[in-house]
Amino acid sequence: MLIDPSQQAELEDFHTVTSKSRWGVYMISVTRIVGLLGILVTVSACDPAEDRPAPRVNIPFTPEISINEVMVAQIDHAAHFIWDAVNPDNPAAEIDWLELEHHAIQLISSRAAITMGGTGVNDAMWIAQVSWREYVNQMNDASLMALDSARSRDRVGLSSASDRQVESCESCHLQFKPSIPTEGFSHPH
Numbered sequence: 208m209l210i211d212p213s214q215q216a217e218l219e220d221f222h223t224v225t226s227k228s229r230w231g232v233y234m235i236s237v238t239r240i241v242g243l244l245g246i247l248v249t250v251s252a253c254d255p256a257e258d259r260p261a262p263r264v265n266i267p268f269t270p271e272i273s274i275n276e277v278m279v280a281q282i283d284h285a286a287h288f289i290w291d292a293v294n295p296d297n298p299a300a301e302i303d304w305l306e307l308e309h310h311a312i313q314l315i316s317s318r319a320a321i322t323m324g325g326t327g328v329n330d331a332m333w334i335a336q337v338s339w340r341e342y343v344n345q346m347n348d349a350s351l352m353a354l355d356s357a358r359s360r361d362r363v364g365l366s367s368a369s370d371r372q373v374e375s376c377e378s379c380h381l382q383f384k385p386s387i388p389t390e391g392f393s394h395p396h
């Protein structure tokens with residue numbers, strides 16, 4: 208198809224204009240992005256948000272189960288799995304590290320239940336004691352250590368974590384545990 212020379216000139220002008228304005232738009236976007244990045248860099252440089260843990264919301268509630276039940280059904284089960292694994296008679300090849308992680312996490316998560324109390328007759332009284340919370344934290348720290356050791360396949364670390372766990376159970380029991388469980392649930396192992 209033949210194009211009239213004047214139309215051709217118009218078309219060329221149009222082309223130049225559009226590519227210029229496209230270039231302009233492109234330049235504006237680049238400037239904006241660079242500017243935005245600058246702001247982000249400045250914000251993240253001034254704000255130590257990265258180092259801060261994610262915000263937590265504390266919602267008080269009372270579990271619908273007793274501390275006696277949590278001890279038997281969750282804490283004791285999870286702890287025994289860890290203690291059995293570090294038994295020197297247990298061959299290293301038999302250690303199931305992933306299951307160990309899961310049991311350490313069960314102990315860590317039980318902290319909330321035994322900090323909030325529950326349906327047991329003494330639960331509210333126990334959780335109000337300062338030393339109760341100290342023992343709970345002690346068990347939690349030992350369980351975090353067990354989790355780290357499981358994740359790094361560190362049998363020696365796991366063994367000292369389990370010693371610390373036993374210590375936390377025994378110290379708390381010595382001070383708080385009645386000789387007969389309040390609700391009749393006892394050691395299944």
Ligand code: HEC
Binds near residue numbers: 339376387
């Ligand atoms: C913060 C205190 C505290 C810690 C820590 C604690 N317990 Fe307990 N535990 C208690 C109390 C109190 C009872 C009695 C509950 C009841 O009778 O109502 C109990 C009861 C139990 C029971 C059931 C009663 C029995 O004699 O069989 C078992 C099993 C048990 N705990 C295991 C453990 C193990 C294992 C650990 C450590 C990994 C542990 N507990 C850590 C306070 C604690």
